Amino acid sequence: MKHEIPSRLATELYIAGRWRDASDGGTFPVYDPATEEKIADVANGTVEDAIAAVDAAQAAFAGWAATKPRERAEILRCAFDILTREKDRFARLMTLENGKSLADSQGEMAYAAEFFRWYAEEAVRNIGQVMHSPASGARILAHHKPAGVALLITPWNFPAAMGTRKIGPALAAGCTVVIKPASETPLTMLALMEVLEEAGVPAGVVNALPSRASGKVADAMLHDPRVRVVSFTGSTAVGRTLLKSAADNVVKPAMELGGNAPFIVCADADIDAAVEGAILAKMRNIGEACTAANRFYIHDNVHDAFAEKLAIRMGAMRMGHGLAEGVQVGSLVNAETRDKVAGFVEDALEKGARALCGGRRHEGRGFFYPPTVLVDVPDTAKLLCDEIFGPVAALQRFSDEDEVVCRANDTEYGLVAYIYTRDQKRGLGLAERLEFGMIGLNRGLVSDAAAPFGGVKQSGLGREGGHEGLMEFLETQYVSAEW
Incomplete structure (x- = not known):
């Protein structure tokens, strides 16, 4: 149109x-x-x-x-x-x-x-x-x-x-x-x-x-x-x-x-709140943001429930021209960005990941890519090491907090990280251990004109x-x- x-x-x-x-x-x-x-x-x-x-x-x-x-x-x-x-x-x-x-x-x-x-x-x-x-x-x-x-x-x-x-x-x-x-x-x-x-x-x-x-x-x-x-x-x-x-x-x-933002969902997290936060952290600006959640680390005890609810929400989002009524997912900015996102997904699928929604390149005019939720993403997937800059959520499991902190910090980037937990002490303790300039604690949005925005490392x-x-x-x- x-x-x-x-x-x-x-x-x-x-x-x-x-x-x-x-x-x-x-x-x-x-x-x-x-x-x-x-x-x-x-x-x-x-x-x-x-x-x-x-x-x-x-x-x-x-x-x-x-x-x-x-x-x-x-x-x-x-x-x-x-x-x-x-x-x-x-x-x-x-x-x-x-x-x-x-x-x-x-x-x-x-x-x-x-x-x-x-x-x-x-x-x-x-x-x-x-x-x-x-x-x-x-x-x-x-x-x-x-x-x-x-x-x-x-x-x-x-x-x-x-x-x-x-x-x-x-x-x-x-x-x-x-x-x-x-x-x-x-x-x-x-x-x-x-x-x-x-x-x-x-x-x-x-x-x-x-x-x-x-x-x-x-x-x-x-x-x-x-x-x-x-x-x-x-x-x-x-x-x-x-x-x-x-x-x-x-x-x-x-x-x-x-950025290469980790999104950590602890075993005691409010899952519905975590899904809402994930939608905001992942889908704001179609994922074309340095603050976009990139790597989702979900505790074993809540992984399946979180993945299912996230896939339902993202899969239901309407894609089309950004000016059309009711559209929630517009076009990516250019062919290069679209192709990079598609390449990341194809690489992850070839290495054993599963798509709960999306996962296929859009056919037709415009640089669209559908909202995609991937589970069982292997450590060798390229999208874990780079900014996806698109509407793709890559999920991995964890069972130990020391382990997830190490995995979250294992990147040259250090812009923002997200944590969901009902325990404020746990959340603040994790925040101190994460090597990132900003932390969203039970929040999927950190950008604020009154706040010091910026990162560490690269x-x-x-x-x-x-x-x-x-x-x-x-x-x-x-x-x-x-x-």
Whole structure:
């Protein structure tokens, strides 16, 4: 089914408060992944455009950094109000270019807007300290200054929220930014530029550079000495490459990278609650999330009951175009993602796993894959070692808590883990032993604008959200004085 493309689409580069074509006039197409039909042609930013965007951000930096925190806060609060008012338009646009269900897009818009409201409040809480040195007798003054121009690189899976999660704290801190959205989903971010302009963000403070030459433009900006922060959300492999480029100019990095989340259901868990949590942790955004539950470890005593109920719930979810009424499972973002998911399932089935629902590639147009529950998944299955990034739950049994902790920690990733148990002491004890930056304890959702989001090990550096997210865009200055 073909759905109407909005007549109001921003498709150009946004630099220094102006819309403009790419320097070489180039464009790239953006497709509806549910129909494989083209939505729009978007300006394809070049290295020359990237440097122009840094020029604009640098020119605007001194003025924005000197703006009173309350003024910055009021602009961010205004952006929250506008985005809330426009949430339905943004949700439809996001579904068109990303493929997720409209319900998922609406949920993302509420989450995305909240970052502007939260950082409107945090902008006025850049608090330093004064103390009397116990050794020298001097006064120690420590305060936090905006770090400078920030490069923000966002992924395709949350086209709005991954942008607001970075723009909000950067602007609250007094930084100016260049944001490079994913080439699969640039339209949502370009539409957000209109919101920020209406909210009163001065020209040059936020610049948007869609581009298919992601590596080249990012590398050029990271080697520009005026860029002082890089904030990236995406795969660990790309994060490593960006860190190498950032090292040349010692650019401050904030990296939110891949995940391989374990979902542990203990013998004493409320099974119905665990199934509800699993649906949220697995099927939010069709599983295309770094926080998605990947490896399900279910205690022997409750495995069969949990597996049956999960399969019934996931198997009953309606799949189709994300804008169609009642659809719960939209399209994956592109053929590569769909094929990767299908390959993982085929590998697991060939090695002895059984599918309780789904398990077969969708035939026809669009990059769909049906919700799938696999049991008896062997340790050699590839999907246990990598992010699935699709609607597939891989179940394994366990009988011993020490064993399940070892298995859960046996990954290079350390973003989020989920635990279900009726015993709070057991849950908190397991949480302390798990090597993950975030824990969902009897909850299938951890994302919150007020919370420090981030991982350990190969899942990243730094935190987004909460007060910690603001600090990623600030530098501490110490002044030694006597009076």
